[in-house]
Amino acid sequence: MNHFDEDEALARLRAADPASGAHPDLRKISERLDGRTPVGASGGFAFSDTSDTAVRVHDPDVRTGRGGILVAAAVAALALGGGGYALGTTAGDDNIPTVAANDSSSDDSSSAVTHDAGPALDHGLSPAADGNAAEDMSGDDAMSEESMGGGYAGPVIPVAGEALSTERTTGTVYGASTDSMWSEGEAKDLLQGYADRLGIEGTVQDEGGDFAHVVDSIDGRNLAVYSYGTNSSLDYNNPTLDPWCEDMRAEMENSDGDYGWFGYGSEGPSDITCTELGPTPDEATAIAMAEKFLSQLELDYTGYTVQIQPPYSPEMDEMGGGDAAYATSAPGESQLYDPESTSTEVVVSTTDGPLAGFQDWHLSVTSEGVSYASIQFGDYVELGDYPVISPAEAVERVNDVRFQQLGAYIPTLDYYDEPGYYEEWVEPEPLPPIAPGEPIPYPLTESAVTAAELHTGIVSLWDGTEFIVPVYDLSDGQGNHWQVMGLAEEALDFTP
């Protein structure tokens, strides 16, 4: 189903792959894994390519087998204690990727700002006259005051502006409702219920408790439920209404007979009848069909907004090149944007939840019915009001390594409308050479945070558990933003 040669857009996207030729620092990765995983412990890495147990590191750009083996050997040397590093990992600390206290690199990284900031600023920014960070900050460079934080020759360290509040506050925290979470093995039963409502008749395949799927033995309509932590989803697809129907049919026909909708050996019909589709339904019709489908599944969308998804977001027009008509296009016009479109896209959004738009449902509606649906589950319930740090404290927290490794983010926030967002980043001038004995440049730029907005955001834990928490969006008016979780430490359990 690849049509790269026929599609310049996709070919250009492929050519723009920023990872071409990138090779990982396996030593660094294996250091992070040591003590948390048995990497290298099996002896599976070998020092010679004649070893029976050698494992080749698969690297598409390493053309010699020996190169791969040698890289692997370097990993083995580390994992077996021959690498001369001391991580001092602690048993049971694999939930939160903290850096061990005796790891000098962590000391360096955290103290670089707190202890060395003075000297670094003194020396590192002394070449400012050559047009680097300090000059950018003063606005004398080609960069305007409103530009997007580019041109700095090093990290921008936020400091609390004078007007920043030191008042603490409180904020509501939401967690997944236990009613909407699945217990082990429940996926299969849930799926069976949805399949029954849609009249899908097939054998439910349970793939380990958190993933299950079923395919109708006659028409190939398929359903899948997937659970990850506190998130779960239901996906529906009717291949007979799919624009790729004929392609899929051909694949099935050309397979060796065991090839099913979910891979070899999976259930499903060997052949389906593709449905002739009419023009894409208009807005009212598409919404009515989507609602009927949701009702058939007995999914409650009370309090949700059901609307047509415009092909482009309104922000497009800010960029130039966008067509204002698209942002508010009627479904009829949307056919102009994709003349081959066979479906109208319907989005069902929460409006009264703690984080509107976070769990949108998507449905593709054709003239003959819903061809595709993606439903997100997971009701969030209030856990109460929790203490929230002040904006000034939030600035300090940006530089606190403990809050950098387990991030919180604001999914509904974007900065499209900021002036200069689409400006090119200007590379700073290279640093001048230094004389022997002179301090090594380590340029840091301090920037005063002038605004702190408290939003609702997400903190995700390693197993997919998510909480909706207060998250600060800090900004300096120069185009730099920092998002940092707002919950005070007394509201957090640091137990590994």
Place this chain on the structure above:
Amino acid sequence: MRATPRDAAWFDRLFAEHAVAVHRYFVRRAPRQEAEDLAAEVFAVAWRRRDSIPEEFVLPWLYKTASYVLSNHRRKPTLTLLADYGSESPDRSISVDPADLVVEDAEVRAALDRLSTRDRQVLMLHAWEGLDGEGLAKALGITRGGAAAALSRARARLREAWVT
């Protein structure tokens, strides 16, 4: 009953086989200096959840996990401002869209900017991670037909969004 026990030797093979691919996933989507740390996190999760990795879809599973890891670790880069396009995403693996940060081809970047998070996610997995069919479906956590439909739509939008 699995043919291969999910033991240390299995993990070594998994790591050796997929370290580069997972690392590149992050090179494409995150500040370069964080790619190793994030890749390590994916393999740490893989070890913890080793029993739930589908035998024949290891790499798509790793990519899906990578998308969650990326969400977890998301921080604003200091040198480039990136938008959070979260509200459009139908699922939770929201990318920080470092395409803005790392894609040098300005026209590609502009075209990607015009797409929804979901479309970008689908296209990157397809064009850069090379996933198709079932692999793409597994990485997206949806059905194979759904993935094909999502890819078809995303490609149509990319063509439309193309700056000519």
